[in-house]
Structure formats: C-alpha cells, structure tokens
Amino acid sequence: MTLTVLPDQANSADADVAHRPMTVLVVDDQDAARVALAAVLDRAGHRVLEAHNASWAMELFIRHRPDVVLLDVEMPGYNGYWLARQLRAVENGGWTPILFLSVHAGDQDLWQGIEAGGDDYLVKPVRTAVLLAKLRAMQRLMEMRQRLVSMSEELREANAQLMDLSETDALTGLVNRRGFNRRLHQALLQARRDARPLTLFLCDIDHFKAYNDEVGHVEGDACLRQVAQVLQAACQRPLDCAARYGGEEFALILPDTPKSGAMTLARTLAHLLQQRALPHPASSVSPWLTLSGGITTCVPDGTSTAESLVLRADEALYVAKTRGRNRFFSFEMQVDTLESRGAGPRAGVPRPGADAPPQP
Numbered sequence: 001m002t003l004t005v006l007p008d009q010a011n012s013a014d015a016d017v018a019h020r021p022m023t024v025l026v027v028d029d030q031d032a033a034r035v036a037l038a039a040v041l042d043r044a045g046h047r048v049l050e051a052h053n054a055s056w057a058m059e060l061f062i063r064h065r066p067d068v069v070l071l072d073v074e075m076p077g078y079n080g081y082w083l084a085r086q087l088r089a090v091e092n093g094g095w096t097p098i099l100f101l102s103v104h105a106g107d108q109d110l111w112q113g114i115e116a117g118g119d120d121y122l123v124k125p126v127r128t129a130v131l132l133a134k135l136r137a138m139q140r141l142m143e144m145r146q147r148l149v150s151m152s153e154e155l156r157e158a159n160a161q162l163m164d165l166s167e168t169d170a171l172t173g174l175v176n177r178r179g180f181n182r183r184l185h186q187a188l189l190q191a192r193r194d195a196r197p198l199t200l201f202l203c204d205i206d207h208f209k210a211y212n213d214e215v216g217h218v219e220g221d222a223c224l225r226q227v228a229q230v231l232q233a234a235c236q237r238p239l240d241c242a243a244r245y246g247g248e249e250f251a252l253i254l255p256d257t258p259k260s261g262a263m264t265l266a267r268t269l270a271h272l273l274q275q276r277a278l279p280h281p282a283s284s285v286s287p288w289l290t291l292s293g294g295i296t297t298c299v300p301d302g303t304s305t306a307e308s309l310v311l312r313a314d315e316a317l318y319v320a321k322t323r324g325r326n327r328f329f330s331f332e333m334q335v336d337t338l339e340s341r342g343a344g345p346r347a348g349v350p351r352p353g354a355d356a357p358p359q360p
C-alpha cells in the first residue's frame with residue numbers, strides 16, 4: 001500500500017488551518033489511503049466526502065458540488081482521467097479545482113492528467129504541508145474567479161442600465177431618438193422576416209410654439225410629459241414602442257399593425273388626448289391640446305429602409321398639418337382620420353358639444 005500523504009516533521013501544516021473550510025471530494029479506491037487523506041483534511045478543518053470509485057464520485061459531485069476534488073488516477077473500472085472529463089462536462093460553466101494524486105511521476109502522466117481536466121498533479125506520497133498549501137492556492141484561485149464572475153455580472157447589469165439610460169428621454173421617460181432608431185431598424189428586419197405589416201406614426205403637437213409662448217417653457221415641458229403618457233397608454237402591445245423623436249415630435253413603432261389598425265389606433269390616440277382635456281390657450285384649432293400625425297404602413301421588402309419609412313410618415317404628417325391639423329393622415333391610404341371615419345369633415349375635432357371633452 002502507498003501512503004497518500006506523509007506527515008510533516010515539524011507538523012506545521014496541521015496548524016495551518018485553511019482560511020475558509022472547503023468541501024473536498026476524495027476519490028481513491030484504496031480504503032486506507034483514502035481514510036488517511038480524509039483524516040488530514042479533517043484535521044485541517046475541511047469537510048470531506050469520500051468515494052471509492054468513479055460512479056460514486058460522480059454522484060457525490062452532482063449532489064454536493066464540492067469545492068475541490070482530490071482524484072486518484074489508478075482505479076478499477078473508470079480511471080481518474082475519465083472521471084475528470086465527466087466532472088468537467090457536468091460543471092456547466094462552473095469550475096471545481098481537480099488535483100490528481102498519483103504514484104506515476106512521468107512527464108507523460110502529468111501531461112495526461114492536465115489534459116484530462118486536472119488543475120494540478122501531485123506525486124504520491126504527498127507531504128501534508130504541500131497538499132494543504134496546494135488546497136489553499138486552489139482556494140485563492142476560486143475566490144479570484146468568484147470575484148471575476150460577480151464583477152462581470154455587475155458589469156453586465158451596469159451596461160444594461162447604461163443602455164437603458166442612453167436610450168431614454170430624460171424629460172418624458174419615453175425612448176429617445178437613439179432608441180427609436182435602433183428599435184425601428186429591428187422592427188423593420190423582423191417585419192421583413194415575418195412578412196407582416198409594420199406601422200410608423202410621427203406625431204407633432206399642434207401650435208406648440210404658441211403654447212410655450214403663452215404659458216412658458218416649464219408648463220410646456222409638463223405638457224410634453226402628459227402627451228408622452230397618452231402615447232404610452234395608446235401602446236397596448238408589448239412590442240409597440242412610443243418614442244420622443246425630438247422637440248415636440250413623437251413617434252410610435254407598431255409591429256404587426258395593418259393600415260386599418262393604424263387608423264383605429266390614431267383615433268384612439270386622439271380620443272385619449274381628448275379625455276385629458278389639456279387646455280391650449282393659444283391654438284387656432286381647438287381650445288384643447290391636439291396632435292397631428294403622419295402614418296405609414298408597409299410589409300417591408302428588400303428595398304424598405306428605416307429612412308424611407310420616416311420620410312413617408314413625415315410627408316403624411318405634413319399633409320395632416322396642411323389639412324388643418326388635429327388629424328392623422330395615412331400615406332398609403334391618402335386619407336386622414338376625419339375623412340376615413342366618414343362622419344363629416346370636422347368629425348373628431350374637439351369642440352363644445354357631445355364630442356367635446358368637459359371644459360377644464
């Protein structure tokens with residue numbers, strides 16, 4: 001029988017209790033050697049799991065996830081190299097130090113052990129001090145790795161937050177222009193892949209300059225926040241996106257939304273705004289705040305680009321403005337929300353009477 005560990009003359013290693021007790025899986029088919037090794041580890045303050053063969057070791061490893069594995073090479077049936085490979089396979093992104101203990105001292109043996117997934121290779125008999133020092137070194141590596149893992153996790157979270165911040169408009173909390181660009185591009189690619197209609201709205205507050213001039217910029221900012229809330233409320237589906245395009249212009253990206261659905265949503269939007277009844281003291285259109293919007297809808301093909309969509313929505317917005325504001329104009333249908341409802345040219349315009357919001 002080969003003794004696995006040799007006691008130290010000065011016995012100093014026994015006194016060097018590990019900084020943090022570890023759970024050590026000792027795998028050795030030789031009972032006496034394994035028990036001796038377990039006793040040394042136990043004295044050093046570690047918790048020991050013992051396995052006399054590879055399959056039992058595998059079971060203990062999966063069940064207890066030890067901190068370190070001390071692995072004999074020569075075992076009947078599956079040997080230590082085989083076991084090391086299996087342990088690495090079930091680690092699933094983790095890392096458990098594996099130290100081989102072997103009577104074979106050849107370079108080739110050492111090389112084979114490291115290739116099989118071992119982190120160190122000690123030749124038996126191993127002095128207690130050496131073994132405990134190696135365990136301490138492995139523990140230090142594990143702690144460093146743990147720190148790296150948590151640092152990269154923190155970094156990942158910080159990056160995600162930064163990404164969110166860099167795509168959020170500070171005033172309204174909506175997606176900003178940068179986020180809009182990225183989302184529109186993504187939505188376009190997805191709609192092209194799925195051959196589904198994609199709708200883009202560009203909305204603009206009517207006579208907002210006059211609003212600012214009348215009530216001041218602070219109130220103007222508050223008004224932008226209110227409009228943002230209305231737009232957000234109109235976005236009912238998880239992939240719908242409301243963005244502040246710039247200044248008093250907003251955009252809605254509406255995946256899987258056909259022309260008819262877009263017109264319905266435009267009316268819903270006008271209705272939601274109407275319900276808020278935000279007074280506009282300087283509008284020639286209505287006593288309340290109103291929006292004009294340009295709508296474009298397409299099933300994108302190879303020639304469709306985000307720029308072409310924005311151009312069409314912008315052109316439609318221009319038509320909505322020139323037709324008298326407080327309406328949404330569809331580029332493809334060449335009608336606005338007032339015409340398409342078929343309820344007369346001024347239908348949908350907030351005015352005193354049945355359709356009008358309560359006087360604030």
Ligand SMILES: Nc1nc2c(ncn2[C@@H]2O[C@H](COP(=O)(O)OP(=O)(O)OP(=O)(O)O)[C@@H](O)[C@H]2O)c(=O)[nH]1
Binds near residue numbers: 204205206210216220
């Ligand atoms: N309070 C406030 N005002 C803003 C902000 N961004 C843009 N504006 C104002 O929005 C106004 C936009 O004016 P215009 O482009 O002339 O448009 P409008 O007065 O709404 O006229 P129409 O669009 O033709 O109805 C300008 O007075 C800008 O100063 C903002 O963040 N806060």
